[in-house]
Amino acid sequence: MTIKETLTKGMIILKGSNIESPKLKARLLLQYILKKPRQYLIVYDNKEIEKKEQWEYFVNIEKLANGVPLQHITHSQEFMKMDFYVDENVLIPRPDTEILVEEVIKIAKTMQKPKILDLCTGSGAIAISIAKNVPEAEVHAIDISSKALEIAKKNAKNLGVKVKFTKSNLFEKLNKTKFDIIVSNPPYIKRDDINYLSEDVKKEPELALNGGIDGLDFYRKITKQAIDYLKFESYLCFEIGYDQKDDVIEIINQQENYSKTYSKKDLGGNDRIIVTQVN
Numbered sequence: 001m002t003i004k005e006t007l008t009k010g011m012i013i014l015k016g017s018n019i020e021s022p023k024l025k026a027r028l029l030l031q032y033i034l035k036k037p038r039q040y041l042i043v044y045d046n047k048e049i050e051k052k053e054q055w056e057y058f059v060n061i062e063k064l065a066n067g068v069p070l071q072h073i074t075h076s077q078e079f080m081k082m083d084f085y086v087d088e089n090v091l092i093p094r095p096d097t098e099i100l101v102e103e104v105i106k107i108a109k110t111m112q113k114p115k116i117l118d119l120c121t122g123s124g125a126i127a128i129s130i131a132k133n134v135p136e137a138e139v140h141a142i143d144i145s146s147k148a149l150e151i152a153k154k155n156a157k158n159l160g161v162k163v164k165f166t167k168s169n170l171f172e173k174l175n176k177t178k179f180d181i182i183v184s185n186p187p188y189i190k191r192d193d194i195n196y197l198s199e200d201v202k203k204e205p206e207l208a209l210n211g212g213i214d215g216l217d218f219y220r221k222i223t224k225q226a227i228d229y230l231k232f233e234s235y236l237c238f239e240i241g242y243d244q245k246d247d248v249i250e251i252i253n254q255q256e257n258y259s260k261t262y263s264k265k266d267l268g269g270n271d272r273i274i275v276t277q278v279n
């Protein structure tokens with residue numbers, strides 16, 4: 001079977017299972033199996049593929065057809081132009097989250113040696129991207145999951161940055177210390193909506209998605225608890241679900257400690273981040 005025939009067959013199988021972007025996924029999987037760039041598949045589209053590679057390809061096409069995310073097969077996701085290792089123990093970093101990271105980087109660059117904390121760090125994508133782009137920052141990251149922390153540590157090492165990781169349920173195990181910026185992309189999906197997510201998102205850890213009955217549990221806890229860990233005029237920055245802006249602003253306004261709250265949209269035009277400042 002040639003490269004071209006393999007790609008077409010792979011795509012047809014994915015299409016038949018209603019998988020999103022079947023053509024792209026069929027191609028990216030073949031690039032991964034053959035360890036070749038896109039250009040190679042185009043130039044050598046009539047080249048025969050070895051039996052072993054063919055077998056490996058279609059085993060994984062079946063996985064994709066069953067809703068396994070491509071990133072769980074390739075163990076890789078690009079975020080802020082870096083390659084992060086991912087598996088089923090962490091949320092796969094989303095392009096929308098880059099908006100949050102870019103905002104934090106912009107704020108951090110106005111500060112001298114800022115001390116920054118990333119809560120619910122998962123793969124470490126947020127903390128590591130900040131550490132990479134603001135080298136003088138002291139970056140801390142927390143997660144409740146040991147398995148997630150192992151991955152985050154591995155990513156920090158691979159990408160050559162220093163981040164202080166702590167296993168903790170939010171601030172529980174953190175020494176009393178104050179930060180210039182606290183950032184978080186917490187779990188924010190409504191508990192009962194998790195059943196209706198697409199098959200590939202359902203393969204991601206529930207722990208990283210489940211935000212309680214109304215999806216807002218973590219915003220309530222973090223907004224309240226963060227006050228003890230934030231300096232005067234420091235920032236609290238959240239990623240939010242597309243329909244959570246008003247609710248999260250209301251949660252923030254219930255505390256007297258915050259002001260100058262603003263939101264920003266993602267590239268799809270949805271409200272995606274909220275930033276507020278301690279007064």
Ligand code: GLN
Nearest residue numbers: 185186187188189208209
């Ligand atoms: N953005 C993710 C999704 O839409 C959710 C991430 C989260 O809960 N923090 O599936």
